[in-house]
Amino acid sequence: MILYTVMPQEYIFPQSEQANNLELVTWNGIPLFAEREEHQYKVIRVISTNPAHYLNQQVAPGQFISL
Template sequence: MMWYTMMPKELMFPEPEGISPITQNVILYNGIPVLAERDENSSYRIIRVMSTDPSHFLMEDCQPGTVIKE
């Protein structure tokens, strides 16, 4: 079976319990879906823009590596 998806393998096939907790979540940031990783100080770091709108990829506050404060 082939999976055509832009989701990373870690989200499609998570590790069993107790091995590695998933710290990545798809969240909405200013109405834009992004894949973000939660830091230890309860902020998020954008990993990937999950939107299908090309203009969202050009927004500077929504680039991978940007830290989102909660």
Template sequence: MILYTTMPYELVFPYEAEQFHKQQVVSYKGIPMLVEMSGAQYAQVVRILSSDPQHFMDEQICPGTKISFANLDGWQSLN
């Protein structure tokens, strides 16, 4: 399909709202990170947003690890 329009893509095909809720920015042990919900209790680390290279060396929070909601600092969303 070719669509000829001056309208921006986002206006023609709006993003689904639920997509945005899948990923959230949280603070875990004081380290800001992007997590994806997996089930009611756990979140999977997607990306570490810290600028400290040492945080990337921590095995407990490396991308792919599941972290418990209970251990989050107030489960704060920075978005």
């Protein structure tokens, strides 16, 4: 079976507790997978189809954002 998707394999086939903590959020029109930490989110992965979103340093993996 071939699965064509922009979603990470860990989210489709969760094998650890970390996959359960991921949330799909949208920040300024950019879809992201993020982990909630207190009153902000830590960006785990950008899942946009727009290449310009990957160049935005504000949503680079590891950055913290507020919604």
